[in-house]
Amino acid sequence: MLEHRPQSGVLKRIESFGASTMLIQRTAMPSDGKAGLAVLSAHRLQSELSAQHGVPSDLHDGYGLALVSVWVGLVVWCDGERFWWLSGWDERRHRPVYAWHAALDIERAAHRIARRRQTLLSDHPLSPAIVELSSTTLSRE
Template sequence: MIAPALLTRTPAVHAADQLSNALKQHGIFANVHDGYGVALVSVWFDPLVWTDGFVYRWWTGQISGRTGRRLYTVYNVENPITVARCVARRYVELHQSRSLSEPVHGGAS
């Protein structure tokens, strides 16, 4: 028998939950938010991954030189373990760049 709560979950929420669970294997904990047919997987300060239940996408951190628009990574929801590995790599990249850009506070004045 299928639990009634599972029947109300959208494909987007299901895909977001799968990614969130796969990210835990990398020591990354995320929140899932849903609405308007999409679900968001929020990982600390970045990246923000969203899904419509068919694909995952997130900003690469790059801007197209040709169009001036943000470039996104897009993966099919069929393999959340691979996607989690890619999101974890982006998370580490962002965390390291943020740590390097934060001011260093001296001890004694």
């Protein structure tokens, strides 16, 4: 359930940089606070990945975070403000390298994550057994 908490209406006018103005739309805050916002953002990402990029995923949540499992080695974490995922390995420092994107820009984040999935798919394609299993399952439907 979403709780809408407007202060001065749905749209707020903000003046900045002299004469230019911007309109900012307020986002409805989930009633369970930041944890709910993480799930809401992750769900929006999951929907965008599926609708615009044909990327299936699973959504999990707990402890104030939400996880979108996209592919082997590609789990996107969300805290409601940003998404982050493993993008590589720093050989010199012996550490993982993470990419991140603001949760407000779902479309661009989904595009970057879909591109990362394509890279991983080319490096680690489906096994022949899984391809055969999925094709026989689809042919029965």
